[in-house]
Each structure stands twice: as C-alpha cells, then as structure tokens.
Amino acid sequence: MASNGTAANGFDFEFSSPRSPAAAAAAATAGGLVPNGLSKINTKKPLSREVCKDDTTAPLKGVQNVDELHALQKKKASAPSTPKNPATNPSTPKNLTPRAYMSEEERHKQQMQSISASLASLTREVGPQVVKGDPAGKGTASKSVIAPRLDMSDSALKFTHVLYNLSPAELYEQAIKSEKGSYITSTGALATLSGAKTGRSPKDKRVVKEETSKDDLWWGKGSPNIEMDEETFLVNRERAVDYLNSLEKVFVNDQFLNWDPENQIKVRIISARAYHSLFMHNMCIRPTPEELEDFGTPDFTIYNAGQFPCNRYTHYMTSSTSIDLNLKRKEMVILGTQYAGEMKKGLFSVMHYMMPKRGILSLHSGCNMGKAGDVALFFGLSGTGKTTLSTDENRYLIGDDEHCWSENGVSNIEGGCYAKCIDLSSEKEPEIWNAIKFGTVLENVVFEEYSREVDYTDKSVTENTRAAYPIEFIPNVKLPCIGPHPKNVILLACDAFGVLPPVSKLSPAQTMYHFISGYTALVAGTVDGVKEPTATFSACFGAAFIMLHPTKYAAMLADKMKRHGATAWLVNTGWSGGSYGVGKRMKLAYTRKIIDAIHDGSLLEAEYEATPVFNLAVPAKVNGVPTEVLHPENSWADKKLYNETLKKLAGLFQKNFEVYTDYKAGNHLKLTEEILAAGPQLPKDM
Numbered sequence: 310m311a312s313n314g315t316a317a318n319g320f321d322f323e324f325s326s327p328r329s330p331a332a333a334a335a336a337a338t339a340g341g342l343v344p345n346g347l348s349k350i351n352t353k354k355p356l357s358r359e360v361c362k363d364d365t366t367a368p369l370k371g372v373q374n375v376d377e378l379h380a381l382q383k384k385k386a387s388a389p390s391t392p393k394n395p396a397t398n399p400s401t402p403k404n405l406t407p408r409a410y411m412s413e414e415e416r417h418k419q420q421m422q423s424i425s426a427s428l429a430s431l432t433r434e435v436g437p438q439v440v441k442g443d444p445a446g447k448g449t450a451s452k453s454v455i456a457p458r459l460d461m462s463d464s465a466l467k468f469t470h471v472l473y474n475l476s477p478a479e480l481y482e483q484a485i486k487s488e489k490g491s492y493i494t495s496t497g498a499l500a501t502l503s504g505a506k507t508g509r510s511p512k513d514k515r516v517v518k519e520e521t522s523k524d525d526l527w528w529g530k531g532s533p534n535i536e537m538d539e540e541t542f543l544v545n546r547e548r549a550v551d552y553l554n555s556l557e558k559v560f561v562n563d564q565f566l567n568w569d570p571e572n573q574i575k576v577r578i579i580s581a582r583a584y585h586s587l588f589m590h591n592m593c594i595r596p597t598p599e600e601l602e603d604f605g606t607p608d609f610t611i612y613n614a615g616q617f618p619c620n621r622y623t624h625y626m627t628s629s630t631s632i633d634l635n636l637k638r639k640e641m642v643i644l645g646t647q648y649a650g651e652m653k654k655g656l657f658s659v660m661h662y663m664m665p666k667r668g669i670l671s672l673h674s675g676c677n678m679g680k681a682g683d684v685a686l687f688f689g690l691s692g693t694g695k696t697t698l699s700t701d702e703n704r705y706l707i708g709d710d711e712h713c714w715s716e717n718g719v720s721n722i723e724g725g726c727y728a729k730c731i732d733l734s735s736e737k738e739p740e741i742w743n744a745i746k747f748g749t750v751l752e753n754v755v756f757e758e759y760s761r762e763v764d765y766t767d768k769s770v771t772e773n774t775r776a777a778y779p780i781e782f783i784p785n786v787k788l789p790c791i792g793p794h795p796k797n798v799i800l801l802a803c804d805a806f807g808v809l810p811p812v813s814k815l816s817p818a819q820t821m822y823h824f825i826s827g828y829t830a831l832v833a834g835t836v837d838g839v840k841e842p843t844a845t846f847s848a849c850f851g852a853a854f855i856m857l858h859p860t861k862y863a864a865m866l867a868d869k870m871k872r873h874g875a876t877a878w879l880v881n882t883g884w885s886g887g888s889y890g891v892g893k894r895m896k897l898a899y900t901r902k903i904i905d906a907i908h909d910g911s912l913l914e915a916e917y918e919a920t921p922v923f924n925l926a927v928p929a930k931v932n933g934v935p936t937e938v939l940h941p942e943n944s945w946a947d948k949k950l951y952n953e954t955l956k957k958l959a960g961l962f963q964k965n966f967e968v969y970t971d972y973k974a975g976n977h978l979k980l981t982e983e984i985l986a987a988g989p990q991l992p993k994d995m
C-alpha cells in the first residue's frame with residue numbers, strides 16, 4: 310500500500326511498494342515514484358520537540374482503565390417509553406392485569422416468576438433459584454425471586470442462570486464459549502454438531518393417554534402416537550427439569566407459532582444449549598420487544614434436556630431417547646437426543662391437534678404465492694422438495710414446511726426455514742445458498758479447517774446436513790407470512806422406483822387417495838438410521854406428526870379444496886429412466902419447469918393421456934421438459950422391468966391402503982367406492 314502524508318510520529322514520508330502495481334501507479338501520479346520503480350523515502354526533522362502522541366483523536370472521556378473501556382462497549386436498550394393503553398389496545402383482553410402500567414422492575418419480576426414456575430420441580434417444595442443473566446457476566450444477574458431456605462436439599466441453594474431470549478450474536482458467543490464443535494463458517498453461519506442423533510427418532514415419541522384428548526387421538530396400527538401414562542410423563546419431566554436445574558445456565562425462548570394473529574400460540578422453549586436456543590429463535594416467530602413484555606404465561610412449553618438420557622428402567626422406555634408429549638399439561642419433554650428438528654416437529658404435532666379442534670387444517674407443506682396472488686401448497690415427506698420448490702425466485706415465499714388453512718386463507722406456523730444442504734449449490738438453489746450467513750445455524754456440515762469454507766458434498770457426519778435460518782433471509786419472502794386460499798395443491802413424491810410420471814393432474818378422488826397414502830421413497834438421513842431410499846407410505850404426507858385419524862385431515866382438505874376451487878397435481882421429484890441404482894434423480898431444472906407450468910395455468914390447458922395401472926392424467930407437453938421424460942415407460946430401457954416395477958409399486962399402494970378401508974366415524978372423510986377406485990388397479994391376471 311502507498312500512503313503519503315504526515316504520520317503520527319511527525320515525520321513526513323512517501324512510500325510506494327513495488328509489490329503492488331496499482332499502488333505504485335497511484336503513488337507515481339502523486340509524484341512520489343523514482344524512475345527505477347523503487348520507493349523514495351523522505352525524512353524531515355520533527356516540527357516540534359513535543360512528546361509523541363499515539364494518534365490525533367480526542368481522548369476517551371472519563372475512562373480510567375480497561376474495565377471502564379469495556380463497559381462502554383455495550384449500550385443498554387432503552388426502556389419502552391410509550392405505555393400501550395389497554396382500553397384502546399384491542400389486543401389486550403380486559404380481564405388481564407394491565408401489564409403496560411407495570412414498572413419495569415415489576416414486569417421483570419413477573420417474567421422471572423413465570424420462568425421459575427416452568428423450571429420448578431413437581432416433587433420438591435424448593436428448587437434451584439432462577440436468576441437472569443450469564444453467570445460469567447458481572448452485574449447482569451438480578452435478585453432471585455424465591456427467598457432461600459436452609460431446610461431443603463442442596464439443590465435448593467443453587468442458582469440456575471436464565472439466558473432469556475438472547476440475540477443471535479449473544480448466542481454465537483455462548484455457543485463458541487461453551488459448546489464444543491461450534492464454529493463460525495466463512496459466510497458467517499454458526500456451524501454446530503447435533504451429537505449422536507443426526508435425524509428424528511419417531512420410534513421414541515410418546516403421547517400421554519389422558520382424558521382430555523384420548524378420544525380425539527389416533528391410536529394403534531399406523532399411528533405415530535405410542536401411548537405413555539401421566540405418571541411416567543412426570544417421571545421424565547422431573548428428570549429433564551432436574552437436569553436443566555443442575556446446570557449453571559439454561560436458555561429460555563419465549564416465541565410465537567402461526568402468523569394468523571387470531572390463532573397464534575405462545576411457546577416457551579427451555580434448553581441447555583445455545584445451539585437449541587438459536588435454532589428455535591430462527592424457526593419460531595420472533596416477538597417484538599413490546600410483544601415480549603406482554604408475553605405472560607406460555608400456551609405450550611418444551612423442556613429440552615437432550616444431552617441427558619432417559620432412564621431405561623422407566624416404564625414405556627425402549628431406548629435412552631424419549632420425546633414425550635402431554636397435551637393436557639401442554640408440555641413436551643426431550644431426553645436423549647440433541648437433534649433440533651425434534652423441537653420444531655414436536656410443536657408441529659401440537660398444532661396438528663390444536664388447530665383442527667378450531668376447524669383449521671394444519672398442513673405438512675411448503676407454500677408460496679405468485680405476483681398475482683395465486684397460492685400453491687407443496688405437500689410431501691422429508692426430502693421430496695417442499696423447501697427447495699417453495700423457495701422460488703419468481704414467487705413470494707410464505708413458508709417451507711408447516712402451514713394452517715383457515716377460513717381466512719393460509720398462514721405459516723413458523724418464522725424460519727429448515728433446508729437440507731447436502732450437495733447444495735449456489736447455481737441450483739441460490740436463495741438458500743445466500744441465506745447461509747450470520748445468524749443461520751448449520752448442522753453437522755464439514756468445513757475446511759483454515760478457511761472455514763463449507764463442503765456441502767461432504768457426508769462424513771450425516772447426509773442430513775441442515776441450515777436453519779429466519780424466513781426473512783429469503784429475499785422474496787411474503788411478510789406477514791399469510792396468503793389467500795390456495796389455487797394449486799401439489800403432492801410431491803420422490804419415487805425411488807422411477808415409475809410415477811414427473812407430473813399428473815389428479816381428480817378429487819385421486820387427490821384424497823394419494824393424500825391419505827402419502828407415498829414417497831424415504832431419502833437417507835432425516836429419520837435416524839435410514840441410509841438407503843426405500844418406499845414409504847405416510848398418511849397426509851406426515852404421519853409422524855399427525856395426532857388425529859388421517860381421514861379427519863383428508864375430509865377438511867377435500868372440503869376446502871372444493872369450496873375454493875383448488876386443483877391438485879402429483880409431482881414425482883424422484884427417479885427417472887429406471888429405479889434407484891439404474892435411473893437418475895429427476896433434474897431439478899425440469900421439476901422447476903413443471904412447477905412453473907402449474908403456476909402459470911398453462912398445464913391446466915394441456916392435453917392429457919391416462920397411464921396404465923395408476924390411471925394418472927399425464928400432459929402431452931410441458932414447456933422446457935423433454936417429452937420422453939413425461940411418460941416414464943419411454944425413459945426406461947427395459948420395458949418389461951418397467952411394467953413389473955409399476956405393478957410392484959401398485960401392490961404396495963394397495964396393501965398400504967387396506968388399513969383405511971373400514972374406517973368410518975363422525976365428520977371424517979367417508980372412504981367411498983370412488984376414492985378406493987381412484988387408486989392403482991392391477992389387471993385381473995396379476
């Protein structure tokens with residue numbers, strides 16, 4: 310670098326380095342270059358004999374030492390100065406304490422009392438004392454809310470520091486200070502490890518069978534709800550609470566679910582890791598400071614003691630992992646898994662119970678909206694393309710994974726996205742690529758040690774590498790994340806058999822058949838232990854999360870689609886030209902063209918031809934997609950093998966559907982002859 314001028318030491322100098330031609334040229338035009346290109350150094354006598362000064366800026370006011378200097382670094386956020394008037398604020402229910410008139414101290418005390426109540430043991434009268442702030446940070450801890458008593462066990466004398474709704478920057482610092490495996494990547498994301506579990510553990514999920522919900526819930530064959538009794542839940546809850554209270558510090562997040570203001574749920578997440586707190590900060594809706602002041606008591610609480618195992622001597626426990634849901638207590642306990650997706654999907658299960666009770670359909674789907682306000686839903690199991698395809702440069706993103714469909718239209722449940730990053734590329738998925746920056750949690754990725762550049766192709770830790778980012782990290786997000794009634798409903802299947810057409814238009818009966826079937830080939834990684842793709846059926850494209858019988862959700866979907874005139878499509882994002890091992894995954898570029906043709910209405914106008922066995926209506930032409938790809942039999946070299954594989958898959962569909970054929974109850978979908986006939990039909994000679 311070249312610089313001309315008066316240095317702090319009072320000597321004039323001119324210096325140009327021959328290493329930098331640009332700098333040398335700059336110096337040359339400034340008149341400092343000698344003909345041979347070497348630098349010229351001019352030294353002059355100092356102008357005065359004063360003591361040398363470090364710099365010319367004004368001295369720090371009132372700073373006497375390093376501690377005082379550091380104290381200047383952090384500025385206190387100003388306290389809210391305009392109290393909301395509860396009489397004029399329609400969102401303040403009349404029978405509540407007018408929180409707005411509380412002093413800051415009183416409000417803070419109530420907040421700590423609420424957190425203290427969440428963390429209280431149910432068996433001991435006095436537990437650890439909850440204080441706000443980092444145990445390491447001087448002066449941040451405030452007075453405890455419970456008077457210490459000496460007649461209880463040692464645990465009552467202990468302090469548990471609560472790190473309440475920390476900012477992403479603070480959570481980064483916490484993670485890097487105390488969680489091994491936390492690093493800042495070259496793009497500013499927080500890389501972390503989820504521990505031994507790198508996917509969900511559906512077999513370890515338990516639901517308490519209790520009187521308030523047991524008659525509504527789906528139990529038995531095919532259901533994800535494996536029962537547990539109330540007593541055992543409390544045993545695990547106490548285990549989690551004791552573990553959390555044994556720690557120096559716990560993280561507490563108070564946040565919201567559902568962008569529909571009329572049906573918003575307040576959630577509290579208590580966890581031991583900054584990773585978990587940042588993950589939920591990104592995934593749930595983030596409250597404004599005003600909303601946080603008025604937060605009050607949560608509607609649902611998660612106790613995440615994931616580092617600590619459950620006790621296998623406990624009734625109903627079959628491993629050291631347990632994810633327990635109690636709808637009556639409105640609580641969830643996580644033991645023995647640190648995979649953060651359990652919290653997100655656990656809350657989704659809660660919504661799958663609470664929302665249908667209010668006549669609102671909860672959906673395991675992505676959702677986006679065109680410039681003209683046309684909304685599309687993307688149903689599909691893990692790895693089928695909900696996140697990838699709902700993130701579309703030409704459309705507004707409403708959400709990538711969990712939505713509600715009410716009388717007012719659609720609303721996202723979450724405040725963030727959870728994208729798979731295996732083989733992520735900036736060319737194919739630029740929006741997701743660019744969302745991986747400061748604030749984003751990057752789970753289980755591998756990076757280059759020096760540059761901290763992530764290698765998205767590396768599967769050393771898991772195939773299920775993930776990025777969790779706030780939804781506003783996607784540039785064309787629709788804020789608030791709500792939209793009108795859907796126009797198109799896209800059922801995504803990743804068909805590892807490679808026999809389903811890349812796109813087909815579904816009749817209403819076919820829509821119900823395929824929605825209840827929920828077919829895909831499970832792609833490696835998301836469910837713990839599954840490494841190879843295999844055919845899976847998961848009712849409503851999310852059996853792991855539904856709480857009621859599938860026909861209940863199906864009835865609501867059929868009703869809403871009919872009333873709002875939505876068209877359904879089946880899109881195969883899986884294999885083409887042969888099954889897994891022979892064929893290839895459908896090109897993402899082709900799938901995007903297909904989706905474009907659905908959105909712009911051109912596909913609705915196409916000519917259709919029915920396929921054998923599945924009787925699916927396949928368009929003759931899709932702009933930008935080679936015609937031979939549209940009919941799978943044309944892309945298979947071995948036609949005989951194609952026919953056999955097609956029939957094999959049809960048989961699997963039929964076998965799966967058997968369990969639903971005799972289910973008729975209340976306002977559930979009646980599985981009519983028409984719906985049964987809408988499934989694959991095998992020729993008589995099979």
Ligand SMILES: Nc1ncnc2c1ncn2[C@@H]1O[C@H](COP(=O)(O)OP(=O)(O)O)[C@@H](O)[C@H]1O
Nearest residue numbers: 691692693694695696697729882895896897900
């Ligand atoms: N034709 C395709 N359509 C959609 N996704 C594809 C396709 N081919 C490859 N992929 C990849 O498959 C994955 C789909 O995962 P994702 O969108 O996260 O699914 P979901 O959100 O439904 O779990 C992404 O990694 C994406 O890059």
Ligand SMILES: C=C(OP(=O)(O)O)C(=O)O
Nearest residue numbers: 509650690691692727835
């Ligand atoms: C978080 C998940 O969602 P998805 O894979 O559907 O994106 C999951 O299934 O664990």
Ligand SMILES: [Ca+2]
Nearest residue numbers: 695696710727
């Ligand atoms: Ca996803």
Ligand SMILES: [Mn+2]
Nearest residue numbers: 690691695710
């Ligand atoms: Mn999902």
